[in-house]
Amino acid sequence: MSRTRTRPSLKNRMRRWQVPVLSVLLGLVFLLAGAARGRVGLGLAMATIMFGYAAFLVAFSRSNEAVALLREDSADERRAQIQLRANAMVGNVLILVAVGGFLIQFLREEDTAIWAALAAIGGVTYMVSALVFSRRG
Amino acid sequence: MRNTVRELRLARALSQSELGAALAVSRQTINAIETGRYSPSLPLAIKLARYFRTTVEEVFHVEDED
Numbered sequence: 001m002s003r004t005r006t007r008p009s010l011k012n013r014m015r016r017w018q019v020p021v022l023s024v025l026l027g028l029v030f031l032l033a034g035a036a037r038g039r040v041g042l043g044l045a046m047a048t049i050m051f052g053y054a055a056f057l058v059a060f061s062r063s064n065e066a067v068a069l070l071r072e073d074s075a076d077e078r079r080a081q082i083q084l085r086a087n088a089m090v091g092n093v094l095i096l097v098a099v100g101g102f103l104i105q106f107l108r109e110e111d112t113a114i115w116a117a118l119a120a121i122g123g124v125t126y127m128v129s130a131l132v133f134s135r136r137g
Numbered sequence: 138m139r140n141t142v143r144e145l146r147l148a149r150a151l152s153q154s155e156l157g158a159a160l161a162v163s164r165q166t167i168n169a170i171e172t173g174r175y176s177p178s179l180p181l182a183i184k185l186a187r188y189f190r191t192t193v194e195e196v197f198h199v200e201d202e203d
Contacts, residue, residue, distance in 0.1 A: 065165045078166040078175050 012075050016061075019071050023054035095122045139198045143171040145189045160184055 027050030034043015061071040069079055069086070102115035146156050146167075153167040160167075162181065169175035170185075177185065179193075186193045 065163070068163070074163055076162045076166050077178050077181055078169060079163065 015075070016071065016073050020054040020057050023050045023057070027051045027054070091122070091126075095119065098122055138176050139173065139200060140170065140196055141198075142167070142185060142196060145191070145196065146171075149189075156188075159188060 027047035030046035030050060031043045034040055034046065037043075057067060057071040060067040061073045062068070065079075068074065069082055072083070073079075098115055098118040102112050102119055105112045105115055142156075146153070151159075152164075153171075154164045157164045157167045160181065166175065166177075170177055176197075182193050182197055186196050189196065
Protein backbone atom coordinates (compact mmCIF):
# COMPACT_ATOMS: atom_id res chain seq x y z
CA MET A 1 0.00 0.00 0.00
CA SER A 2 1.26 3.43 -0.82
CA ARG A 3 -0.01 6.81 0.33
CA THR A 4 1.61 8.66 -2.53
CA ARG A 5 -0.79 11.02 -4.31
CA THR A 6 -1.22 10.31 -7.98
CA ARG A 7 -0.55 13.48 -9.97
CA PRO A 8 -3.16 13.93 -12.71
CA SER A 9 -1.72 13.34 -16.17
CA LEU A 10 -1.15 16.27 -18.53
CA LYS A 11 -4.11 15.03 -20.60
CA ASN A 12 -6.40 15.13 -17.55
CA ARG A 13 -5.10 18.55 -16.48
CA MET A 14 -5.72 19.88 -19.98
CA ARG A 15 -9.21 18.36 -20.06
CA ARG A 16 -10.12 20.28 -16.89
CA TRP A 17 -9.70 23.50 -18.84
CA GLN A 18 -11.43 22.49 -22.07
CA VAL A 19 -14.97 23.53 -21.12
CA PRO A 20 -14.01 26.82 -19.38
CA VAL A 21 -11.77 27.81 -22.31
CA LEU A 22 -14.46 26.83 -24.82
CA SER A 23 -16.99 28.91 -22.87
CA VAL A 24 -14.71 31.96 -22.96
CA LEU A 25 -14.06 31.48 -26.68
CA LEU A 26 -17.80 31.19 -27.35
CA GLY A 27 -18.30 34.36 -25.33
CA LEU A 28 -15.79 36.14 -27.56
CA VAL A 29 -17.54 34.78 -30.68
CA PHE A 30 -20.89 36.10 -29.39
CA LEU A 31 -19.29 39.46 -28.65
CA LEU A 32 -17.77 39.71 -32.13
CA ALA A 33 -20.97 38.49 -33.80
CA GLY A 34 -23.00 41.06 -31.85
CA ALA A 35 -20.56 43.83 -32.79
CA ALA A 36 -20.59 42.76 -36.45
CA ARG A 37 -24.38 43.03 -36.53
CA GLY A 38 -24.33 46.38 -34.74
CA ARG A 39 -25.82 44.87 -31.56
CA VAL A 40 -22.93 45.38 -29.17
CA GLY A 41 -25.17 45.35 -26.09
CA LEU A 42 -26.60 41.93 -26.92
CA GLY A 43 -23.16 40.56 -27.78
CA LEU A 44 -21.76 41.92 -24.52
CA ALA A 45 -24.61 40.39 -22.52
CA MET A 46 -24.12 36.97 -24.12
CA ALA A 47 -20.36 37.17 -23.64
CA THR A 48 -20.84 38.09 -19.98
CA ILE A 49 -23.06 35.03 -19.51
CA MET A 50 -20.43 32.76 -21.08
CA PHE A 51 -17.57 34.32 -19.09
CA GLY A 52 -19.65 34.00 -15.92
CA TYR A 53 -20.36 30.35 -16.72
CA ALA A 54 -16.63 29.67 -17.17
CA ALA A 55 -15.85 31.42 -13.86
CA PHE A 56 -18.63 29.45 -12.13
CA LEU A 57 -17.17 26.15 -13.36
CA VAL A 58 -13.65 27.06 -12.24
CA ALA A 59 -14.79 28.36 -8.85
CA PHE A 60 -17.09 25.53 -7.81
CA SER A 61 -15.93 22.37 -9.61
CA ARG A 62 -13.79 21.29 -6.66
CA SER A 63 -16.51 21.64 -4.07
CA ASN A 64 -19.54 20.44 -6.05
CA GLU A 65 -19.61 17.21 -8.03
CA ALA A 66 -22.42 18.32 -10.36
CA VAL A 67 -20.35 21.37 -11.33
CA ALA A 68 -17.30 19.13 -11.78
CA LEU A 69 -19.39 17.05 -14.18
CA LEU A 70 -20.29 20.16 -16.16
CA ARG A 71 -16.59 20.96 -16.32
CA GLU A 72 -15.71 17.36 -17.26
CA ASP A 73 -13.21 17.61 -14.47
CA SER A 74 -11.83 14.11 -14.25
CA ALA A 75 -11.27 10.76 -15.89
CA ASP A 76 -13.20 9.13 -13.05
CA GLU A 77 -15.14 6.13 -14.43
CA ARG A 78 -18.26 6.80 -12.34
CA ARG A 79 -18.40 10.38 -13.58
CA ALA A 80 -17.94 9.14 -17.14
CA GLN A 81 -20.94 6.86 -16.58
CA ILE A 82 -22.99 9.77 -15.22
CA GLN A 83 -22.01 11.82 -18.29
CA LEU A 84 -23.20 9.00 -20.57
CA ARG A 85 -26.53 8.79 -18.75
CA ALA A 86 -26.96 12.55 -18.91
CA ASN A 87 -26.15 12.52 -22.63
CA ALA A 88 -28.67 9.71 -23.18
CA MET A 89 -31.29 11.72 -21.29
CA VAL A 90 -30.61 14.74 -23.54
CA GLY A 91 -31.06 12.52 -26.60
CA ASN A 92 -34.31 11.05 -25.26
CA VAL A 93 -35.76 14.47 -24.47
CA LEU A 94 -34.77 15.90 -27.86
CA ILE A 95 -36.31 12.94 -29.71
CA LEU A 96 -39.46 13.31 -27.64
CA VAL A 97 -39.62 17.02 -28.51
CA ALA A 98 -39.01 16.30 -32.21
CA VAL A 99 -41.70 13.60 -32.38
CA GLY A 100 -44.09 15.73 -30.32
CA GLY A 101 -43.46 18.74 -32.55
CA PHE A 102 -44.06 16.60 -35.63
CA LEU A 103 -47.37 15.27 -34.27
CA ILE A 104 -48.61 18.71 -33.23
CA GLN A 105 -47.75 20.23 -36.61
CA PHE A 106 -49.30 17.23 -38.36
CA LEU A 107 -52.56 17.58 -36.40
CA ARG A 108 -52.61 21.31 -37.19
CA GLU A 109 -52.09 20.40 -40.84
CA GLU A 110 -49.00 22.64 -40.94
CA ASP A 111 -45.51 22.03 -42.32
CA THR A 112 -43.90 19.07 -40.57
CA ALA A 113 -40.62 18.99 -42.54
CA ILE A 114 -38.31 20.42 -39.87
CA TRP A 115 -39.68 18.15 -37.12
CA ALA A 116 -39.60 15.10 -39.40
CA ALA A 117 -36.00 15.89 -40.35
CA LEU A 118 -34.95 16.28 -36.72
CA ALA A 119 -36.65 13.02 -35.70
CA ALA A 120 -35.11 11.24 -38.70
CA ILE A 121 -31.62 12.51 -37.82
CA GLY A 122 -32.13 11.29 -34.27
CA GLY A 123 -33.40 7.89 -35.36
CA VAL A 124 -30.67 7.34 -37.95
CA THR A 125 -27.97 8.49 -35.51
CA TYR A 126 -29.26 6.01 -32.94
CA MET A 127 -29.27 3.14 -35.44
CA VAL A 128 -25.78 3.92 -36.77
CA SER A 129 -24.43 4.34 -33.21
CA ALA A 130 -25.95 1.02 -32.12
CA LEU A 131 -24.39 -0.68 -35.13
CA VAL A 132 -20.93 0.87 -34.62
CA PHE A 133 -20.80 0.35 -30.85
CA SER A 134 -22.08 -3.24 -31.08
CA ARG A 135 -19.22 -4.05 -33.45
CA ARG A 136 -16.68 -2.41 -31.15
CA GLY A 137 -17.82 -4.64 -28.30
CA MET B 138 -22.92 -5.83 -3.98
CA ARG B 139 -21.41 -5.48 -0.53
CA ASN B 140 -17.77 -4.60 -0.01
CA THR B 141 -15.19 -4.00 2.69
CA VAL B 142 -13.61 -0.89 1.20
CA ARG B 143 -14.60 1.32 4.14
CA GLU B 144 -13.17 -1.15 6.67
CA LEU B 145 -9.94 -1.53 4.71
CA ARG B 146 -9.60 2.23 4.30
CA LEU B 147 -10.27 3.01 7.96
CA ALA B 148 -7.87 0.28 9.08
CA ARG B 149 -5.18 2.22 7.25
CA ALA B 150 -6.38 5.59 8.54
CA LEU B 151 -6.98 6.90 5.04
CA SER B 152 -9.55 9.51 4.12
CA GLN B 153 -11.83 9.00 1.12
CA SER B 154 -9.96 11.80 -0.64
CA GLU B 155 -6.59 10.15 -0.06
CA LEU B 156 -7.81 6.79 -1.33
CA GLY B 157 -9.46 8.48 -4.31
CA ALA B 158 -6.25 10.35 -5.14
CA ALA B 159 -4.23 7.14 -4.94
CA LEU B 160 -6.63 5.40 -7.35
CA ALA B 161 -7.21 8.43 -9.60
CA VAL B 162 -10.93 8.64 -8.84
CA SER B 163 -12.96 11.24 -6.99
CA ARG B 164 -13.76 11.25 -3.27
CA GLN B 165 -17.43 10.95 -4.22
CA THR B 166 -16.72 7.77 -6.19
CA ILE B 167 -15.02 6.18 -3.19
CA ASN B 168 -18.04 7.17 -1.10
CA ALA B 169 -20.44 5.73 -3.69
CA ILE B 170 -18.50 2.43 -3.73
CA GLU B 171 -18.41 2.21 0.07
CA THR B 172 -22.13 2.82 0.40
CA GLY B 173 -22.94 0.33 -2.39
CA ARG B 174 -24.45 2.96 -4.68
CA TYR B 175 -21.85 2.25 -7.35
CA SER B 176 -20.23 -0.99 -8.45
CA PRO B 177 -16.77 -0.27 -9.83
CA SER B 178 -15.51 -1.60 -13.14
CA LEU B 179 -13.30 -4.69 -13.07
CA PRO B 180 -10.10 -2.64 -13.59
CA LEU B 181 -10.96 -0.34 -10.68
CA ALA B 182 -11.96 -3.29 -8.47
CA ILE B 183 -8.59 -4.92 -9.20
CA LYS B 184 -6.80 -1.63 -8.56
CA LEU B 185 -8.57 -1.32 -5.21
CA ALA B 186 -7.73 -4.88 -4.23
CA ARG B 187 -4.09 -4.46 -5.23
CA TYR B 188 -3.87 -1.21 -3.32
CA PHE B 189 -4.96 -3.01 -0.15
CA ARG B 190 -2.79 -6.03 -1.05
CA THR B 191 -5.71 -8.40 -1.15
CA THR B 192 -7.96 -10.02 -3.75
CA VAL B 193 -11.11 -8.74 -5.44
CA GLU B 194 -13.08 -11.59 -3.83
CA GLU B 195 -11.95 -10.44 -0.39
CA VAL B 196 -13.10 -6.88 -1.06
CA PHE B 197 -16.33 -7.40 -3.00
CA HIS B 198 -19.05 -9.88 -2.08
CA VAL B 199 -21.99 -10.64 -4.34
CA GLU B 200 -25.09 -11.11 -2.22
CA ASP B 201 -26.81 -14.46 -2.73
CA GLU B 202 -30.08 -14.29 -4.63
CA ASP B 203 -33.11 -15.98 -3.03
